[in-house]
Amino acid sequence: MNALQKLEAANNSNKFICVGLDTDINKIPESIRKESNPIIEFNSRIIEATKKYAAAYKINFAFYETEGANGFKNIEETLKFIPQDVLTIGDAKRGDIGNTSKMYASAVFDSFGFDSITLHPYMGFDSVSPFIEYENKLNFILALTSNPGSNDFEKLRLADGSYVFQKVISAVKNWNNKNNCGIVFGATKIEDLKENLQLISDLPVLLPGVGAQGGKLDEVVTAFKEINRKRYLVNVSRAIIYKDSSDNFDLSAAEEIINLNKQVSNLLS
Amino acid sequence: MNALQKLEAANNSNKFICVGLDTDINKIPESIRKESNPIIEFNSRIIEATKKYAAAYKINFAFYETEGANGFKNIEETLKFIPQDVLTIGDAKRGDIGNTSKMYASAVFDSFGFDSITLHPYMGFDSVSPFIEYENKLNFILALTSNPGSNDFEKLRLADGSYVFQKVISAVKNWNNKNNCGIVFGATKIEDLKENLQLISDLPVLLPGVGAQGGKLDEVVTAFKEINRKRYLVNVSRAIIYKDSSDNFDLSAAEEIINLNKQVSNLLS
Numbered sequence: 001m002n003a004l005q006k007l008e009a010a011n012n013s014n015k016f017i018c019v020g021l022d023t024d025i026n027k028i029p030e031s032i033r034k035e036s037n038p039i040i041e042f043n044s045r046i047i048e049a050t051k052k053y054a055a056a057y058k059i060n061f062a063f064y065e066t067e068g069a070n071g072f073k074n075i076e077e078t079l080k081f082i083p084q085d086v087l088t089i090g091d092a093k094r095g096d097i098g099n100t101s102k103m104y105a106s107a108v109f110d111s112f113g114f115d116s117i118t119l120h121p122y123m124g125f126d127s128v129s130p131f132i133e134y135e136n137k138l139n140f141i142l143a144l145t146s147n148p149g150s151n152d153f154e155k156l157r158l159a160d161g162s163y164v165f166q167k168v169i170s171a172v173k174n175w176n177n178k179n180n181c182g183i184v185f186g187a188t189k190i191e192d193l194k195e196n197l198q199l200i201s202d203l204p205v206l207l208p209g210v211g212a213q214g215g216k217l218d219e220v221v222t223a224f225k226e227i228n229r230k231r232y233l234v235n236v237s238r239a240i241i242y243k244d245s246s247d248n249f250d251l252s253a254a255e256e257i258i259n260l261n262k263q264v265s266n267l268l269s
Numbered sequence: 270m271n272a273l274q275k276l277e278a279a280n281n282s283n284k285f286i287c288v289g290l291d292t293d294i295n296k297i298p299e300s301i302r303k304e305s306n307p308i309i310e311f312n313s314r315i316i317e318a319t320k321k322y323a324a325a326y327k328i329n330f331a332f333y334e335t336e337g338a339n340g341f342k343n344i345e346e347t348l349k350f351i352p353q354d355v356l357t358i359g360d361a362k363r364g365d366i367g368n369t370s371k372m373y374a375s376a377v378f379d380s381f382g383f384d385s386i387t388l389h390p391y392m393g394f395d396s397v398s399p400f401i402e403y404e405n406k407l408n409f410i411l412a413l414t415s416n417p418g419s420n421d422f423e424k425l426r427l428a429d430g431s432y433v434f435q436k437v438i439s440a441v442k443n444w445n446n447k448n449n450c451g452i453v454f455g456a457t458k459i460e461d462l463k464e465n466l467q468l469i470s471d472l473p474v475l476l477p478g479v480g481a482q483g484g485k486l487d488e489v490v491t492a493f494k495e496i497n498r499k500r501y502l503v504n505v506s507r508a509i510i511y512k513d514s515s516d517n518f519d520l521s522a523a524e525e526i527i528n529l530n531k532q533v534s535n536l537l538s
Contacts, residue, residue: 022369062365062372068380069341076337093365095389096331097416097482100291103331111337120364122391122411124418142391147366149393156436159426164433167425213366 002136003115006087010055011230018056020237031247039074047081049250053257056087088115095120095127102130109134121168143168146186146209187215205232211239221267271405272384275356279324280499287325289506300516308343316350318519322526325356357384364389364396371399390437404447412437415455415478456484474501480508490536
């Protein structure tokens with residue numbers, strides 16, 4: 001299965017929740033901090049408990065890079081616990097000039113073996129094209145993000161009346177000859193999402209911002225349901241993995257994603 | 270010395286060339302590929318030969334991340350060879366929501382100990398503010414980049430007649446209360462540079478694109494000279510480090526940067 005097929009298979013089983021592995025040594029339960037590698041102990045248990053319910057796993061590189069070389073090893077190790085048929089997202093937000101992006105693509109797709117990546121669009125086509133050359137991968141390009149700063153540049157009004165982020169969406173559609181491009185759209189921006197669903201067309205959409213950031217799962221699911229379309233993932237990080245600070249954290253995480261999946265199924269039925 | 274002071278000290282000694290350590294195992298001389306760690310052998314010899322002449326060293330993270338955890342170790346190792354008074358730039362092009370950017374900042378500034386970093390502006394203020402909280406560091410935020418794709422979004426015309434990249438420059442000036450922000454401006458965009466020098470004001474500028482990408486050192490230096498200002502770095506990567514594919518590569522790199530420094534001195538005198 002290629003990356004898009006994994007996403008579609010998950011959606012067809014009513015799985016839309018992406019578990020964000022924003023694993024922070026300071027936030028994981030006391031009980032496992034004494035393990036030789038607490039990060040891997042935490043991730044492996046979270047994955048083991050949730051893998052039947054997750055549509056995807058998103059690894060936020062920043063949380064691993066703070067540990068330097070060990071952090072990179074932890075990314076490699078964590079990927080081994082994720083079943084082959086579940087989409088993996090390298091949330092690395094890369095983007096650079098062509099010869100450099102080629103290296104980043106090789107790092108995330110070849111070395112780590114991620115199915116997909118998040119990318120910055122700012123530097124334009126040649127900064128994302130080395131990623132797009134990987135036919136079987138998925139490239140989620142930032143359109144309108146979930147954070148307050150999205151107003152600073154993404155929502156600047158262009159001379160033709162559109163917003164910068166809308167130009168990004170149009171460009172991503174043009175870049176999508178290989179059917180391996182998608183966008184990132186903040187779940188916190190529900191009105192903008194609704195207004196832009198037609199423009200987004202059938203691009204796969206990764207929606208972060210539900211939970212700690214204030215986005216509402218039901219609003220997102222309802223918005224897509226209204227136009228009868230799938231091909232999207234709602235990322236939930238902190239609200240799942242830090243649901244419970246006891247040693248029961250993995251079972252509580254499973255409970256939480258099961259609940260979220262039920263909410264989605266109810267909305268879709 | 271903080272990061273800005275290192276930059277200014279270099280400029281005051283007529284040093285403006287930043288050596289880009291885009292070290293690629295496939296491009297380094299045959300003669301050292303048999304070493305136990307050819308990347309470190311290459312970098313340490315390049316640094317040893319050029320450290321008296323370099324204004325800064327820029328480590329392009331992509332070239333190291335392709336090697337996974339070992340690559341991160343190579344970044345740590347490489348930094349040890351760079352003299353304390355020479356500016357180090359972590360060319361990582363990061364930028365994410367606040368709590369994630371905080372982790373990236375900690376990775377690059379605390380764990381690796383870089384003096385400065387390159388950042389994507391796309392996600393706006395809260396995506397760069399965790400970096401700006403580090404008072405003694407320098408944050409080079411992408412404005413107009415050296416690559417062809419810079420036309421796609423950076424040069425979109427806004428409703429008020431300005432370009433997106435100009436709004437970024439204005440924003441960076443507003444974010445610069447701690448005197449630790451600068452911009453990235455492509456050396457390949459000499460006409461744009463001249464037209465925007467007033468807007469850029471006294472922000473430190475990192476200019477990549479001289480050499481392999483086609484930017485001209487003399488044009489950049491002359492543009493800044495005309496308004497009688499310093500506080501900038503011209504990055505040269507491939508044209509210095511891959512000048513010579515023989516085992517003499519380090520001496521040839523030194524020769525090349527000495528030549529470039531002479532060109533600059535002649536232009537400034």
